Amino acid sequence: MNSPTRPTFNLLHQPWIPVRPADGGPVREVGLRELLLRASEFGRIDDPSPLVTVALLRLSLALLHRALRGPKNAEQAAEWFQGDFPAEKLEEYFREWEDSFDLFHPEKPFWQLRGLTLELEGGKYRSHWTRLGTEVGSANTLPLFNVAGRPGGERVDSLTPAEAARRLVEGQTFLLGGLIQRFTTAAKAAPVATFALTAAQGQNLHKTLCLSLVGYAGQDDDQAVWEREPLTVEAVRLYHDDGRADVPRGRADRYTWPSRSVLLVPEEDENSAVRVTSIGFAAGIPLDGPPEGAGSNIDPMVTLRPPSNPKKPELFPLKLRREQLLWRDLSALLPDPQNDLRVAGKPGQEDFQRISGHPPGTLTHAREVLDYAGMGEQHLGVTVTGLLSKEGKAFAYRQESYALPSVFVSDAETFVTYVNRALDDAKGIGEALQKATARLATEVISRGGESALLKNPQEAKKTVDRLVQTLPGLGAFWAALETPFRVFLAELDAPQDARNRWQAAVSREARRAWEINLQGAGGDGQVLGFAYRPRRSDGKYQPSPQAILDRALKVINPAQEANT
Template sequence: MSPGYYSLLDEPWIPVVTKSGESARLGISDVFREARELRCVRGESPVVTAALHRLLLAFLHRVHRGPADGEHWAALWNKGPCITSLTQYEVKHRNAFWLLGGERPFFQCPGLSEVQPKPASQLILHRATGNNTTLFDHTVDTDRPVLPADVAARWLVAVQAFDTGGIKTFYKAPGRKSAKPAHGNFFGTVLLEGGTLWETLMLNAVIYDPGKGLPLGLGDPGDCAVWEREGPPGLEPDENARPRGWTRLLTLPSRNVLLHGVEKDGVPHVDGVVISPGEQLDKEHLTSEAMAAFRKSGARQATTVPVQLEMLRGAWRHADDLLNPGQNEHGRPVTVEDVATHVEHDRLSMTKEVTLRVFGQKLMSNPGAVEYWSEEALPIKLALLVAQDRGWGVKPLFGQAVKLADEVGTGLQQMLRTYREEFRAKFEPHKHWSFLAERYWPFLETGFARLLHDVGDLVAHREPDDPGAQDELRRLFVEWGENVRRTADDALHTWLDRYPGDVPRQIRTVAKVEMIARSNLKKASGVYKHEIDQYIG
């Protein structure tokens, strides 16, 4: 095999933060060799950060052929990566990690070499290309941006997991074909972050033994990462791809991509790219995703759907789904479930604090355009993951806490509908709701993070049959209810100050809906306190 250039094993392209807080870029090899001295990986966007972690996890699983069981996991957690295995793996697969050139460029389809490349800006999901609207940028196809090789490499990995849908280049006439959005768009990617990058990778490294169907029944003994396959992807897209192994899913080539490289000032750059449909995963196979949480939805909670992030409302609203075990493919991610098992078997301390991060990308109704990116963080103690097993009935309590916030938010929204119906004037409820929502939902996040921390601390250090502990648990959740009520009061007060009304009829209508809103708030708070007392009692 003829070699290419710009090796992703050696060249500095992955952005990291050291334990001393300094920013750096490293190749894959050095990321693993220095993982215990690094704080984290941080890309230029949430989708880049999420995609890089998925790539590194696949690399970890394949290098170590595991962790195959709890003991293997504990050995890696305590000792760090096996440098001998890492070196042998790099030697064996070195020719699969050339970004540019060679017979098999990394994560690409060399069969597209006869297709005329488009501007390199197509790689970057928030840049304008063709008819797509933009998230931040106003680049047009007549611009020919040249991307440094490290930037192109990061976005290549991100595109495979998060590319938008819509019309793509196709190697056959007429040269255009519609593609589904890449699978990462359909769920929030959940990541447990530890004190070092190695801790983070191990906290998200599931028990991996394809021969035994681990994880998630993805039991193809031939499971492998994309760079280990016998050959590069074919030109013909697979519109009904099925997950046949965990590392295959982590490195699913949802797009056939080929980068066009040039040298600029003696340094490799990318000035063009072809992006064509590749292996497209159906939504029905999302339950094979180990980094996603699932919740009940629809009439009678009969449907299971992946947890996704929403503008303003925050990941904390899904704390139950993210942290607590569920049934029938409903509940926390497999990665989090495995960490709970390690806590139960004393491989991890209950008192250890980690950060639960959720990364997401929301597409517009036109699936070829990005509406927004999200990255949410919840600091938690690992004790929360085993609270139910230790006899702490916190699952319904967190459910009631989130339910209260939702009901109060709905009450504020209903107040605006009532105002419109009563006043029957030109009134923009969406504009007013945006004003209220921005002063309600974001202000609850800090209080809920404090609730998670304090409940986790209580579970880690007290026993559930301790009457004093139960009183403290009640106090924490009552305090959350009071926080919701204060936040709603403040939001309502701000809205009234901003829109006081300037005619008698409008003032009377405002007074009426305010009275209704405060009455509903008081009622919701009373019901919440009753439910908390019932569960704890």
Template sequence: MSLKGDAMTASFDLISQPWIPCLKRDGTAIELGLRDALAQAHELRELGGESPLVTAALHRLLLAILHRDFGPPDYDAWHVLWQAGRFDPGALDGYFAQWRERFDLFHPTRPFYQAADERVKRKSLTSLVHEVASGNNATLFDHHTDEGGLTLNPPQAARFLVAAQAFGLAGLSGLPQKFTDGSCARGIIFLVQGGTVFETLLLNLLRYDNDHPLPRRPDDRPAWEMADPFEGDRSIPRGYLDYLTWQNRRILLLPEATDDGVVIRQMTLAPGLRLGEGIPDPMKPYRRDEKRGLLPLRFNEDRALWRDSATLFQLDSVSAHAPRAFAWLAELVGEGYLPRGTRRTLALGMANDQAKVEFYRTEHLSLPLVYLRDQQLVNSLRDDVLGVAENVARQLWGAARTMATFVFAPQADSENARQPAPEDMNRLAAMWGVERRYWSRLEIPFRLALEELPLDREATLTKWQQTLKRTAWDAFKAAAEDVETDPRALKAAVNGRDQLAAGLAKVLPAQD
């Protein structure tokens, strides 16, 4: 970073200056520049940032650089990279030497990932950082406000800049042109994880040719290589590199000199490129809706991601669409380039309502590769494991609702008796939290069933059904204990218990 002359000329070289948070194999936390993060990737355990959004955006940025440097155009080219065990530092150095000026965060004419817009005034950085309250995101994650402002150092600003381009949300901009969603704003970004950052990046480095993972034009390249990424007001990416570095915002960071070094308190912000509809993100899973077509799978505050595992494993289905890296792994295993086994996956994203962020989430899921090559196994997981669990949950909810009915109206089963309002029954049943208790206790048993189903289907399903039955009863009994403290409500607990017993007998086969 440098200050020259009377007027400040700041420079922050993202290639060499540390700004990407990493963990070494021994657990030591360090920050590295782009060059060292890639050249030392085989010595790093993982990389990440302040939030799941920053972590996802950093991986996508590194993958764009790797695709530009190494392709790979086919299985053999990918396998050569895998066998090397590290990224060629000579190739990285050659690329960064060619484009060094474009990786300067404060370059006077082409600052990295930024563009000015003379129509807008300076503003605070709060809307750059999803974790900090801004506008109608009122103090959800932080006590900063638009009035209070925010100060970032260059490494922080660089990380949030990359995340803002990927995860920006649609909304009003104060200009005739509205803000539109960034490429990652809706849905869940999946990364297959390896034992090192090198393995993680390579497991997500897909075949890159004219048709994969997106249709490619000859001029496909990352945004920083383009003379003007915004030229032509385009909405269709030229290919995967263009897509990974799509500049959804015109952001310009405004550095200031202080006694403690360069800081950023203000920026200009305006709408950038609008991404056309119907372009599937290769890192996202999708589910087909009869009316709205293919929709990205999204985080749900009340639903753990493992409950949608069958969707994630659907490679060739009209109803679902797995992340492209899963299909790529299946191909590599099928061609003998990778052994069978289980990989870990990282799911990153946020839930939002309009332009309001509701929560962020990181989840880890196991990916037994055998599922990617066996559709019958996926069907069994969907129907016999997850489907049966959902059926039991419905019976549990029905029993809780029956118990709530008789709490409000002990004579509800009598002819012409008064029936409580449905909203009152639902409210009381929800307050007992039987579904929440049920599902929260199934995640670990599910992970075991996921691994064991390919080995012994019959034994696994028997064990799983026993677990479901036991867990449903435990959840119901916890709620019934509250009810049974009132002698007048004993009938409610008995009726709920009878209904659950009948419901479980209907959806679960008889157990010895």
């Protein structure tokens, strides 16, 4: 790894990417060359951090796109899926760009900014390596998430070159925006820093790469970061001084965008081994346009959804949310228009139009690849990874995995229809449960009358809202439905049977959740009386809380509810 004159660490050849062998052996590290040429021998990239894992996947896809100048379409990707990548093309590309993958190259260090030395401007740009790791010490990380950043917390003082390379790739992909005061006052976030990133999963790493290697035609001007002319301190500073921004030339450029100016500084320890403790760190190249891209340059891993506000019809990227798992938003990932938005007017009027969501290209592509490969009866694994943040601070990351049944490939229309119906079932019952709980809380607070509410309506409403928030039934309802929904997906090859079982599960969990709320509100005879008592207010009939839930359950499952 070390030469007599300077340290080197070539990412094509040196082991640094953790992989799980397909035969179930222990995780080991490989270089990029071995990763791609022997991808069928590995089950998956397997770093402890899902952020590092997906960042390494994006780097691998960018390298394949540039080396193979493809695939032209899903049909060519299917040929690779059933065979191998063209090894000669890969080897030729590796030879051409070998020097550009040296982590410590003096002129063009990989994905870094030459000249950003620790002595530059009196050490102004010096930082600790933890600035690169979202969960290990970045200034944009909450202490609850960042154990090492807590008072008295322990952190690793230095990294091996392999560890430093992984943190570099993670940081360039996921660092959040914020105050930096190096080239600029505030740096922008990496393009996909907080988006939910979707990747298709195959039976081994080779198939996973093919399934996520979305058609690459018409991107002749594209450049990966290692193909760019090496950036200099002067060039990056000009971007910020002049208020300019750059536009990604294509997908590989987007996958390897220089979000930060970084320079890893190698040092020798007492055993003459190369370590990285300090780094040069500053703002990177400002990105022009929406971070997820537009037109044919939309990031294939990103899902775009229509907004709820018809006055702002721009699509927005899907993000993972703290309060709910992704399965409740699964329709956003589906290959047909979802969540259409009425922009203006009413159906039948000339000014009525709809804006459709944009599903992740990786998922649509994977379905087409399996279809071309004649594997329409195969289940498809999907992972969705994202960094969760609030007010510029990261507080968690999450990776969710789903197995989509063969009907997703063989009959997408049926799959979409039944998934949407299932989610509508759960949403409708969830809303009824929430409404019934609010009515119950109102009855409990007013003790069955209106006088307490009429004396101070605003204070009464706050008291009712507080009681509703303390009742755990709705949260329990959604939590209990995750496993039945996964079962529903697995059984969708027989869609009507799967839906019947799903509706039974929704009804069962709704009644359990309602019982939890009744007990939480007191559980005595008086509370039960409130639950079953209708009310006439201002001359209008209001159904009892129990009736609100019962009516909703009869809509989704009339046969079962008739026997309840």
